[in-house]
Every structure is written in C-alpha cells, then in structure tokens.
Amino acid sequence: MLNIALVAGSSRRNSQSAKVAGFLRQRLIELGLTSTELSSVLDLGERPLPLWPADDNGPWNEYQQQLQAADAVVIIAPEWNGMAGPAIKNFFLYAGKAELAHKPGLLVGVSSGIGGAYPISELRASGYKNCRLCYLPEHLIVRHVEKVLNGSDVTSDDDQRLRNRIDFALDIFAKYGEALKPVRAAIDIDQPAFATGM
Numbered sequence: 001m002l003n004i005a006l007v008a009g010s011s012r013r014n015s016q017s018a019k020v021a022g023f024l025r026q027r028l029i030e031l032g033l034t035s036t037e038l039s040s041v042l043d044l045g046e047r048p049l050p051l052w053p054a055d056d057n058g059p060w061n062e063y064q065q066q067l068q069a070a071d072a073v074v075i076i077a078p079e080w081n082g083m084a085g086p087a088i089k090n091f092f093l094y095a096g097k098a099e100l101a102h103k104p105g106l107l108v109g110v111s112s113g114i115g116g117a118y119p120i121s122e123l124r125a126s127g128y129k130n131c132r133l134c135y136l137p138e139h140l141i142v143r144h145v146e147k148v149l150n151g152s153d154v155t156s157d158d159d160q161r162l163r164n165r166i167d168f169a170l171d172i173f174a175k176y177g178e179a180l181k182p183v184r185a186a187i188d189i190d191q192p193a194f195a196t197g198m
C-alpha cells in the first residue's frame with residue numbers, strides 16, 4: 001500500500017479541482033492502493049500557500065510533512081486562461097527535492113469545457129526540473145468537470161468512460177509508486193554540484 005498526496009491546485013474554495021482530488025483519493029482507497037490514513041488532499045484553495053516568498057508560510061510545514069511521507073503524488077491543475085493556475089505554479093516554488101524527488105507524479109488537467117491539456121503541457125515543460133518529480137507518461141484530463149465524477153452515481157457515457165480511464169491510470173500510477181521506492185532509496189539527492197536540474 002502506498003502513501004499518496006493529492007494536490008488540488010486551484011486557489012478557489014470549493015473548486016472542481018478539489019472535487020476531483022476527493023474523487024481520486026476515494027477511488028485509490030476503494031482499489032486498495034492506499035488508505036484513509038496513508039492519503040491526504042492538499043487543497044490549495046481551502047488552505048492556500050501565500051505567494052512565495054512570504055514571512056509566514058501558512059500551511060507549508062504541514063504540507064511539507066505530508067509530501068515527504070508520500071510515495072507518490074497526484075497534481076491536479078485547473079486550466080485558467082489557457083495556463084496552469086497560479087496556485088499550482090506557486091506550489092512548485094515551495095516544493096523541492098526533499099519533498100518530491102524521484103516520486104511518480106500523475107498529472108490531472110481540469111476544465112469546465114473541452115480544455116485541460118494546456119496545464120498538463122505547461123507542467124510537463126516546467127514543473128519538475130529542480131524538484132525532480134517524475135511525471136508519468138500517462139495523465140488524465142477531466143473535461144466538462146461539473147458534469148462528471150459527482151459522487152458514486154454514473155450520469156453519462158462520458159462519465160463512465162472517464163471513470164474507467166481513471167482506474168486504468170491509477171493502476172499504472174500505483175505500479176510506478178512501488179517500482180520507484182528502491183530507485184529513490186538508491187539515489188543521493190544531496191550532491192551539491194548538481195543541486196538543480198540542467
């Protein structure tokens with residue numbers, strides 16, 4: 001069983017990204033891949049991180065402990081103006097190697113329409129260099145988010161197809177989670193000459 005942290009990357013309270021995080025966490029538990037005790041949602045809308053740098057880092061110390069304990073991380077990124085939103089970008093100024101290095105990261109794009117690919121593309125290009133989070137080749141895009149993943153009742157063919165896709169991706173995600181444990185243990189992340197990525 002894995003310790004899994006899910007980062008709900010919207011700066012809005014009651015966001016759809018947080019709904020998706022809750023759904024994925026529940027599904028990970030139902031599939032026996034984690035447990036209530038071993039999983040956590042870091043909701044950047046409910047408990048925001050101040051814009052970095054800040055005198056008071058808000059909930060960061062608690063988030064840091066949850067991330068350090070995690071074997072694998074889900075990054076849920078809403079698409080805002082064709083970009084990854086500011087809360088998740090700010091998150092990556094706080095989170096570094098100590099929290100994320102060589103852990104599998106499942107990217108999840110969220111859109112109220114047919115978007116959701118831009119934040120995936122943006123984070124694949126920019127979100128991992130120094131923290132060395134390992135994004136899986138598999139990712140998820142939740143389109144028309146208000147209409148899907150609303151509790152246990154399936155409401156449409158699209159909703160069902162997405163749920164099937166989620167189970168497929170979570171299974172792969174958990175396999176990477178187990179596989180990267182010994183890889184992480186074998187890598188020294190504290191080599192000062194190569195502290196940041198190229």
Ligand SMILES: Cc1cc2nc3c(=O)[nH]c(=O)nc-3n(C[C@H](O)[C@H](O)[C@H](O)COP(=O)(O)O)c2cc1C
Nearest residue numbers: 010012015016017078079080081082110111112115
């Ligand atoms: C400022 C802003 C800009 C947005 N721009 C886009 C966009 O470019 N493409 C898109 O598909 N959805 C866009 N949306 C809609 C979001 O996809 C939608 O709010 C979705 O629920 C994810 O955001 P949330 O997690 O904050 O709820 C935008 C929403 C906001 C608040």
